[in-house]
Amino acid sequence: MQDFAGAFVEFNIEFSEGGSGLDAxxxxxxxLSFNGDAAWTIRCYPRGGAPGQTAAGDGEHLAVQLVNLGSSRKASRLLFEAIALDRSDNKAAVPSPASLRFTCRCDLDYPNNGCQVTLPRxxxxxxxxxxxxxxxxxxVLCGLAVLQHNPIPIPPSRYALDLRKLEVRNRYGDPDVSFAMGDNNKLVPVHRKVLVARSPVFKAEFDGSMAESTMPVLRPPHEFQPSTFLAVLLYIYADRLPxxxxxxxxxxxxxxxxxxxxAADWYAMDRLKLVCAKKLWEDVSVETVSKNLYYADRxxxxxxxxACIHFMAAAENMRQVAVTDExxxxxxxxxxxIEVLRSRIMAENI
Structure with missing residues (x-):
């Protein structure tokens, strides 16, 4: 059984078209109250400046602070949504109804009594x-909702995973080497011959005179996270991304x-590298393109x-990219x- 309840409040904020007239x-x-929780306050800072929040005081973002003054729910999640209405077409001869221009949604830990959560941007x-x-x-409409989960969790089914392991064992035999992963040295068993067939780097390690060719337990000689190395193994065995x-x-x-x-560059797996590049490009945005460029170059x-340089060189994109954290x-x-990018922009504007 899940307990769900929510409500919205509306803020009508005096706001000049130039954005002036309000201080941080x-x-x-x-x-706001719902389902017996009558002790919530939503504070809206149109130009940021929430107490104790430096990031909220930049004057360029509307900030929201959620204050829990007296409700307590264990094993619950707090859902927040803000909606800004677009009524710019109302200046037309036949005004159009309000539409949802901007939305912001997030899933938060339920704060304790007397605590607050600040969303600075x-x-x-x-x-x-x-x-x-x-x-x-x-x-601006601001809403809160509470979703209290059933306290008896059921882990995801391992049926398909267990059958895949059986299929791999029947196809390649028992694993003959293991990789120690993470700080707890969790062992991940694999088959040397499969890794050798899929990567020239593994082939050099296991088929040559290197010490790795005979050791039963290995630690990956790089600093990739366990999630990354496991994704490499998934691609090696199943030819797909996680x-x-x-x-x-x-x-x-x-x-x-x-x-x-x-990791694909490390293990000389060129197709995997291009598969990752394609996925990164499909979801590229002004927020992610800068670091994508770094990884592609390095x-x-x-x-x-x-592709990243071409995207960033477009004037309408560059104005937005230049103010991002990445x-x-x-x-x-x-x-x-940055110099390469500037040279590209100058060349296109000549």
């Missing part, structure tokens, strides 16, 4: 000023794909490198790539 720290508060102030001001006001639910330690998929591209993926990281740590 300006706050609007409303109380819910919406960009410039977006609200450009698209959501009607008669000097912006309408699905989201198969990724250990809940590593974000974009981070796994980047590390997997690096780990010799020319196709992804060229671009700042790239400029600070790998200025040579």
């Amino acid at each position: 720290g300006t706050v609007f508060s409303k109380n 819910v919406f960009r102030t410039s977006d609200l000023a450009a698209h959501c001001v009607v008669n000097g006001y912006v309408t 699905r989201k639910e198969e990724v250990v330690n809940d590593v974000p998929m974009v981070e796994l794909l980047r590390d997997l591209l690096a 780990y010799n993926c020319r196709e992804l490198r060229n 671009y700042v990281w790239l400029a600070q740590n790998y200025p040579c790539l």
Whole structure:
């Protein structure tokens, strides 16, 4: 059985179209109650500046603070959603109804009594000023919901995994070497001949005179995370990438794909590298393209490198890319790539 309850409050915020007139720290508060929980306060900071939150005080983002003043629910999750209404078309001869222009959703740990959760960057102030001001006001809906889970969890079925292991054992025989993974040295048994067939690096390790050719337990000679190395093994045995639910330690998929591209370069598995590059490109955005460029350049993926540079060189993209955290990281740590990008932009503008 699951216990679910939720409610919304509406903020009508005085807001000039230029975004001026509100100082950082300006706050609007409303109380919210549902299903017996009457002690919630939602505080809206149109230009950031929530107490104790440096990131929220940049003046460029609307921040929200959720304050739990008296409710307590164990084994629960708190769901938050904010919606900014787009009514920019109301200036037309025939006004259109309000539509959902911007949304922000997140799943949070349920805070203890008297605690608060601050979301410092819910919406960009410039977006609200450009698209959501009607008669000097912006309408923002903020909602909370509680989902209390059944306390008796059932682990995912291992039926398909167990059958695949049986199939592998019948096809290749018993494993003849194991890799020690992570800080707890968990052993992952594998077949030398399978690894040799799929990677020239493994072939050099296991078929030559290197010590690895006879040792029964090995530790990967690199610093890739266990989730990355397990993804390499999955590709070796099944010729596919892991699905989201198969990724250990809940590593974000974009981070796994980047590390997997690096591992493919390490093990000289060119097709795997291109498979990762293709997936990274399919989901590329102004937020992710900078670090994708770094991985493509460092780990010799020319196709992804060229695609990222072409994406970033477009003026409409570059204006947004340049203010992201990943671009700042790239400029600070790998200025040579920034110079390559600048040269490309200058060449296209000649």
